[in-house]
Amino acid sequence: MAPVRELTVGQVAMRSGVAVSALHFYEARGLIRSHRTSGNQRRYSRDVLRRVAIIRVAQEVGISLADIARAFQSLPEERTPTREDWHLLSTAWRDELDHKIAQMKKLRDGLTDCIGCGCMSIDKCPLRNKEDRLAKEGTGARRLVLPHPAE
Amino acid sequence: MAPVRELTVGQVAMRSGVAVSALHFYEARGLIRSHRTSGNQRRYSRDVLRRVAIIRVAQEVGISLADIARAFQSLPEERTPTREDWHLLSTAWRDELDHKIAQMKKLRDGLTDCIGCGCMSIDKCPLRNKEDRLAKEGTGARRLVLPHPAE
DNA sequence: GCTTGACCTCAAGTTTAGTTGAGCTTGTAG
DNA sequence: CTACAAGCTCAACTAAACTTGAGGTCAAGC
Numbered sequence A, B: 001m002a003p004v005r006e007l008t009v010g011q012v013a014m015r016s017g018v019a020v021s022a023l024h025f026y027e028a029r030g031l032i033r034s035h036r037t038s039g040n041q042r043r044y045s046r047d048v049l050r051r052v053a054i055i056r057v058a059q060e061v062g063i064s065l066a067d068i069a070r071a072f073q074s075l076p077e078e079r080t081p082t083r084e085d086w087h088l089l090s091t092a093w094r095d096e097l098d099h100k101i102a103q104m105k106k107l108r109d110g111l112t113d114c115i116g117c118g119c120m121s122i123d124k125c126p127l128r129n130k131e132d133r134l135a136k137e138g139t140g141a142r143r144l145v146l147p148h149p150a151e
Numbered sequence C: 001g002c003t004t005g006a007c008c009t010c011a012a013g014t015t016t017a018g019t020t021g022a023g024c025t026t027g028t029a030g
Numbered sequence D: 001c002t003a004c005a006a007g008c009t010c011a012a013c014t015a016a017a018c019t020t021g022a023g024g025t026c027a028a029g030c
Helices: A009-016 A020-028 A048-060 A065-072 A083-092 A094-108 A126-137 B009-016 B020-028 B048-060 B065-072 B083-092 B094-108 B126-137
Strands: none
Touching: A009 A020, A009 A048, A020 A048, A048 A065, A048 A083, A048 B094, A065 A083, A083 A094, A094 B048, A094 B094, B009 B020, B009 B048, B020 B048, B048 B065, B048 B083, B065 B083, B083 B094
């Protein structure tokens, strides 16, 4: 069979649409892996493209690289992940995503439930209360803060 | 009627759940406004609580402060915003939110459409293509930086 | 065999969204 | 009227997620 060519950083960058520097960065953060040629250059197997695609999508919905890395740890180390593997990963994110989807819908639908309504008292607002729950867990400077996936 | 007491930073901080420093910061960024007492202390009108609540929710779903500020510019300057005002704002975000909701559902539902499927070729992946479209539209410094917009 | 472009490493810079701290002022409770 | 919590400003620090740059290596085309 055709030798399933390995990819250089440049090729991965082009095909995935992320900068070479970002790929280096992801690797340093343990999100992707490569092996080296005799000349110390990175070579990637094709499934890195999937990983990068997921990284991008997950990021776009506000999951931090640290959380993505944590999630990726459930993927097999030395085998190309199967559909099941990926699916498992997604279910791990399910609750978080469900919550975010709900919040987003509220925002989209006119913020009617809480902010657009007459409730001046923020305290009993359902939306806010959800946030508060989140806020309590959060410590450091989290950008788009997810609950600790279970710590 | 009761004189609708104005709020101090501390009170707003407590009621909204954000730190005083964050309120200062939002004010510096033009997201909220206050007037000052003779002794230079901030006083807020009650509707700042709504603004802050929206800021928090919008942030949680990944909208940057800059975008929120931009959106807030559609709100009346010297009048307490009405429900209509807030609603208008939310419709401005509708497309963005719709897109994000869709992406999030894909992630949640097992990433099956693209990443979990057999399509190795990222190029024609519907998910990726959506991202690309977004990237093309985006001008300002979006936090979740997508590809190089082309160049 | 040399040049040019893709790679390499490592350090430093950038942006967003705040927080922390120093030094000073206000205002309220006793 | 005085103490002391709460406010004020401004500068500096933090964290995440990258990018940029300097200085050097690798490899493919002419």
